[in-house]
Structures are given as structure tokens and as C-alpha cells.
Amino acid sequence: MGERVQAALSEARLLPANDEPPIRESALGTYSTPRRLVIHVPVLLAQQPDKIEEIVGPPVKVAVDAEGDYTRAAESFAQKNSVPLKDLTRVITPKGEYLALRKTTRGRPAREILPEILPQAILGLTFPKSMYWTEKSAPRFVRPIRWVLAVLGEGKQAKPVDFEILGVKSGDFTFGHRAKSARPLRVAGFMDYTKKLAQAHVEIDPARRRASFIREAQALVEKASLKIVQDEWLADWIANSTEWPRPMLGGFEERFLHLPREILITVMRDHQKYFAVEDGQGNLRPHFVAVLNMDSDARGLIRQGHERVLTARFRDAEFFWNADQKKTLLERGLLLHTITFQSGLGSYANKVARMAKVARVIFEALQEKKLVAPHEWENVFSAVDLCKADLTTQMVQEFPELQGVVGGLYAKAQGRSDEVATAIYDHYLPLGPEGQSPRTLVGALVSLADKLDSVVAGFAVEHQPTSSGDPFALRRQGNGIIKVLLEFKISISLWSLIQKFHEYLAGHAEEGILTEVPWSRTLPAVHEFFRERLEYYLENIRCFRYDTVRAVLAAAASWDNPLDATERVEALESLRGGEDFEAVCAAAKRIRNILTKSATVADWRPGEVDTSLLKEPQEIELDQAYRGIAGEVARYREERQYRQALEAISTLRPAVDRFFDKVLVMAEDREIRQNRLRLLKKLDELFAGIADFAEIAQKQ
């Protein structure tokens, strides 16, 4: 709203004109509470400056006759602007001499203009979700507007500005805190406004509210040598939902502390908006800080109320915990066939079976590279087998945001190994591209299996994202797969993994599940999906230059091992800006153009470069330079030493430059032409093993 009002005032020329923009921006103060939006304009012109305009009329040669008298054209110009003829002047323009007049528009007082511009500035505000309340066609606002305070001036000069918004007449009054004052408070200017509201228990500045309750809350717990579990989201939430925040220390029965920290904090933070309290060692203590929207709790009734509610919530959680333990996760796994995953994809039992297969495929690939030992499969398998069992628990039904976490906690409580429990706990991670990944490799494998199943099986039943939406959040899952593969440095061909999974799915279609899948359409779509995800991740999350990313993804060397592709991007990016490298890129583009545009099929004869046909010293030099590094580059590439490979390629620069300087590729003689093209083709292939340099944007 601040910006809108600022724009409206500035358009109405009511702000001091000669102020520098930054000063003007800081001049306007905006504040808010759950019941009010406030704008304070500290400096405002009482009156618009007069506006002087020069209006250009007809050319002098038309408006003035030979005797120097005004013609009819001049008269009508003067008439139209209602000025006497004597006020007309002349101006010289590039097109000649013209009649002109100066017109002065008297500035109007702010008091008159404000009622015209303020309603629009206020109602023009947009909200994520807004409503109408007078009539359907009326402008919308976030909640019904009940009063409007508009005062111009301070102290004795203060006067209300009269206008009307949706039937509400503005005035010079406001209301204080609900519980404090029901009667309107009359205010004279902004100073008086903040003072009277403070007396009526309203602090209009959210930043001051936030700072004050945080400070007081810390003081409260420090007395007991405790500290608050910091939570920025919660602090903001409270600052924005109170007018007069005062923290209060409450307590709960110590016995609830046997519940896991995650559950206690979820109840306090997400459901009750309380801060959790811990000791110096980071152990939760049986206290909480609630922030009231009022000054005091003289009778202790409020604390009692909050403690009661929290106790009830904890009892619920305790009840769920105990009730849930009556069945182990293993037994709960047997109930998963009753919970549908997605239509066409069967139950969660079906999903877990598919996940086990994907996990096995990844595991075997890692085992081949000796990145895991065979006995570790047991942990992966148990974690996959149990990871969805918590969906049958009351705890997860009550706190859906704790899915996975609850499974991990229960696994631990039921004597499962830390490896398995942690993997279950983490397997929904990462929750977003910036989110944390699973902590362990076993967790990473379960996470990958879960997400790969959702994506591949999801595409098979046409759940893929479209331009208008992604109802099954498959993009998020795809981003998660890329992120985990990269962070755990899992070097694996995603494509061969998907193909193995596809073979399994195609061979294990059960009734009503993944039957009649158009795989010939599905697989290319999955392939393209992962290319997009990798591109998105590298560009937007890792912030590599878009053309670096594109060069790698477009290279002949496949991107389908995301780790490998990323290493190539990193190498390429590290050389960007180097003079030699940029020159080689330019040459690569030139080579590509010659090969694809200038050369025709007739010019082309595959084969090795025939050194006997190399005539010019520059082409001989280039051929030798190429032969000098080709073996080296191939070896570096093999060892995934991409940076070294690229540095070797960069050494070609002088030879390439001289070649293009002096040698005409498309020579008259066909054999020579063909031979030169073969040389260029060799270079092109050399580059393409790492990236398509032609994609690198050239510096202008």
C-alpha cells in the first residue's frame, strides 16, 4: 500500500519535487497490525505547485498576415485556450516559428486532492486472497473495511480528510485494542495517533513488536537459565498476528518429555505457535513461551488456558504414540495394501515393492564400482520395506508433516539399527531444491527409490506435469533425485537405471496396476523430464551460466549421468572468461557452421586426414597440434579430468587462429576441401566429448 500511496501522491505532485528518489522512498512509513494498515507521510506539500505549460499553436506564417496582424487561425488558437490575443508569444522550433502561449494552472490544495486519490490507492491494493462484502461487483479487500482514519497535519493544524470507501466515511478516529477500548479514539496527527494507540495497547510497528517480545521472552527464560529454541518463522508469524505482544512462560508436565523432540516442537510451534524452551545442552525443558496479545494475565487465567490446551495436545500425541506402538512397523507394513497410493499405481504395498526393485538396481550399480559392500543391502532393504509403514499410524494421520520422521522414531523405539531408522527418518528429503538431503547413503538410496518410482510410474499413468500444473509434484521429486545424486556423488547412468526399472515394471504389471502403459511414449518423456530437471538444477540452484549448462547438455557425450555432466559443467565454467578458451569456443562455432552449413553432402568423405594433402603451413600446424593433444584429451576425459582436458584443448588456440586466418576450407580442389573438412570434423569430435562449445554465447 505504501508504494501505491507514494505513487499516487507523487503523480498528484504533492511530494517535495526536488528530493532525491532515495530520500523520498525512505520518507514514507508503513506499519500494520492484524486490524489495521498504516501509512505515514511525514512530508507533504499543502498545495500543488502551479503548473506552467507552454502550448504551441499554429505556425507564424499561417497565423500572422503580411501586415503583421493576427489571422483567423491565431484568434481561434487564443479562443480555444481562453486567453486574450495579447498574451500570445512566439517560439522557434526546428520546424519553424510558431505561435505559443504560456498557460498557468493554479495548484490545488492537498486537502482537495487527497479525497480523490486515496480511495483508489487503498482499494487498488491486491492480496493473495480477497473478498467482497458490500456487493459482488465492488472492489475487493482482504477483510471488510470497518473504519478509515485520514488526517492531514499535526497537532492543532490536524484536520480530517473526508472521503468514502465502500460506504465507510473517513474520519479522524481510530480504535484501540479490542479488550482495551471499545470507543473511538480521536487523533490529531501521527504523533498523537501512535501515542493514543500505545495507551490503548496497540503498537503499530511489527518490527518493534517483534523486537520487544523476543527481548522480553529471552529475559523470561534466562532467569531460569534456559533459552528459547530460535525460530524466525514463528517470530514473524507472532509479530504479524498481534497488536500488543507480551510473552508468558508456561509449563507442562515433565513426563511429556519422553516424547521425541520433533513431536513436541511440532505441537508447540505448528499447532500452538509457542516457542519451545531448552537448557544449555540443547535438551528440551518442560516449559514453553506463548506470546499473548495483551498486557497482563493478572488472574493467571490465560496461562492456565494455554497450559490446558498444550496438555491436551501432548496427551493426544502421547495417546497416538502409545496406541501406535501396539503394532510394530513390520506388522504395519502388512496394512499398506489397504492404503491407496495413486489410482492406476495400486496401494503403498505395491509402491514399496517397486521401490525395493529400484533400490536394488542402484545398489548393484554402486556395488560394481565398489562404492558399497554387499552386506549393506540388508539395511537398504529393511529401510525400504518399513519406510511407508508410518502412514498407518495415528501420529502421522494427526501430524502429516511428520511422515517419515515418525517412522524413523518408531523404528528406533522398536530396536531397529540407527542406519535403518535414520534412513526411514530422512527418506522424504530433500523437501525442496534448497532443502537438506538425507544424512546417510542408505537414506539417500531410499529417497532415490521413492522418488524414481513416483516419477517413472507417475509418467506411466499420465500424471506428468503440464504447462498448467504439476498436481503430483513430480518436478519436486525430479529435483530431489538430481540433488541427491549430485550431493552423494553417485555416478550412475540415470537412463540405464530407468530402462532396467521399466523392464521390471513391464514384466510385473498386476491387474489394474501399470497395465497398458504406452512405454514408447512414456520413456522419451521421462528422459526429457530429467534433462529439464538437470538443466533447472544446474542453472537455478547451482547458478552456473545458462550457456555453460546448455553446452554440456547438448554435447554428444550424454548427460544422463548427472554427476558426470555436472563435473563437465564445473570444468567448463572454471575456464570461462579465459582468453584462449573463449577463442577456441568461437572457433568451435565457426567449425560447426562450416560443417553444417557451408559443406554439402558432396563435400564430405569420411575417413582420416590425409597428411599428404595438407599444403598450407597453417593447416599442417593445426593437424600437428591436434595430434599432439588428441590422445591426452581422450585420456583426461576417460579419467573425468575435464578441466585438464579443456586446458589441453585451449592450447590449440594459436594454431586454430592462424588456420582460419590463412586457409580457405572450401577450396576449389575437391580432395583438398574434403581433407580440410575431415580435419575440422576431428576437432569437432574432440570438443563434443565434453561440451558443445558452439552453444557458448560469444562476447560481443
Place this chain on the structure above:
Amino acid sequence: MPPRDKSPRKVAGPLTFQAMLFRLSEFWARQGCVIALPYDVEVGAGTMCPETFLRVLGPEPWRVAYVQPSRRPADGRYGENPNRLLKHTQMQVILKPPPERIQDVYLESLGALGIDIRHHDIRFEEDNWEAPTLGAWGIGWQVMLDGLEITQFTYFQQSGGVDLEPISVELTYGLERIAAFLQNVEDVYEVRWNETVTYGDMRRTEELEFSVYDFESAGAATCRKLLDLYEAEAARLLDEYPRNRSEEQDKAPKRDVAMISSITLSQQRFPLRKVYDLCLKCSHLFNILDARGAISVTERVALIARVRKLACEVSAIYLERQPAAEASA
């Protein structure tokens, strides 16, 4: 924890559950509300009763309040959980159009229950409400009393897929919670219904039995079949509704007045509220299937759309008949 308590509500003695119903009914009756009876078909919320769902449509002013037992199968806890109920009791209030002072009036209603807002932390926290099966949504708050959610406060914007004009305000009190708060008991089953009978005496067995059915005994296949049957019956009736064919009517105003009045007559006789009951039956069966975990994400979307379609057709017909109903009144 401090010794409990020297609350002023002790002076008058905490209200019994039934006394609360009386107080709130009297309060809203004084505000001009009709005190209606609870509806006799299973509903998930008081919003779904015809006194709300249908009456918020159209231009006529309307004020109503009623107590409505509301069933949410997924919330069943076999009568064992001290705070969670499969069937809880709502006090539902509709004011159409909403008075400008409505938030203050609402706070006064808390005063009628003995809650002095100067000594409690009352908050209106942003909470926008949506009932996809009814094609209804609104903008509003949840009202928190010392951290306890006691009321949903909603400015209705749409119902049955129709933009409302004028809008209504809906207040939905969760009576068990407020009663437990007023009586200072930790377990809802210990709430005194009157001086001698507890909430547990009245309701515990019912909670157990319905929980057993909804979670264990309900046959998913049968529930699906029933849902299909109720839906088919509703669709059959809707097919028989004589739609206004305004163009044809315009063409033949003089020629066939008899035909038109017979259309109007059969429109007025159309069992619209029965269709709506069938729609409510579908909605409840959907909730039972959901509680059993028998509905997938995609199926959920499709089922909600099926119920919403019925609800929207009902509102459309209700609105179409409105002018005629006015004329005949």
C-alpha cells in the same frame, strides 16, 4: 503451575453443556435469529444443513442459529481420546447480510457464556475456509481463546459454486471444547451435560460403535456401491426437473400459458431437498471411505467433483425457483 483458580466464572458456577446451548440460543435469538432444529441427515458440519447451504443463496435476508451434531469419521477415537470426537456438536449461526459490528457481537456472545474478554487472550487468526464438496468457500478467521480454537468465523463468498449476493457470515462454535474450557475439565467425557449426567454418559458408547464401524467394519465395496446408488438416484431426479427453457417460453407466452404454468407448477413440486439429502449421503459415504484410507489422491479429486456437481445443481435449481417462490408467497 499456579494453583487453579480464582476464576469469576466459578461464582456463577460453570455452565453445563445444555445450559451453554440455552445461553447461546437465547443470545442469537435476541439478535433476530430463528432457532432451527438440528438436521436429520448425517452431515460433516453445520454448513451442510439446508438452513445454511440453501438459505445463503439468493437475496433474502436470513438469520438462523441451530445446534448441529456433525460427523467426521476420520476423527473417531473409539471414545478413548479425551479431546477427539467422531461426532461433535456445533452451534451454527448464519447472518445474512452480516451486520457491520459482527465481530463485536460475536465477542458479546462469549460474554453470554461468562467469558470476559478483558481477562482472556482472544485472537482472530487468519483462516480461510473451503468446502470443496459443496463448491463453497469464504474468508475469515479461526477464533482462539487462550490458545484454544473455539470458533470458525467466515464471510461466505461462494456456495454451490454460486457467488453470493449478499454475502453471509457464518459462526461455527465447537461446543465440546468451550464446555471443557468453562468447566475446567481435561477430558471431554467428564463434561457435565446437566447437573447429574455427563457427556460420557450420553455419548461414549456411540463414539465407540461408530468408530468400530467407520474404521473396521465398514465394507469399502458396499460403501462405494451405496455412494453410486445415492448419486444415481439424485441424478435421475435431476434429469426429471423441468428446466426453464426461457427462449421457448418467450416465444410462446400467449399461445400456451397453460403449458408454462404447468412447468412452473412441476418446478415448484420438484423434490429438490431430497436431491440435496442424497448429495449429503454421498458426502458422508465419501468421508467413511476416506477414513478407511480407501481413497487415492486422484480418486479423491474425482469423488469430490461428483458430490460437488450434485451440490451445484441443487443450488442452481434453488436459485432458479426463487423468483417464482417469491411471487407465490
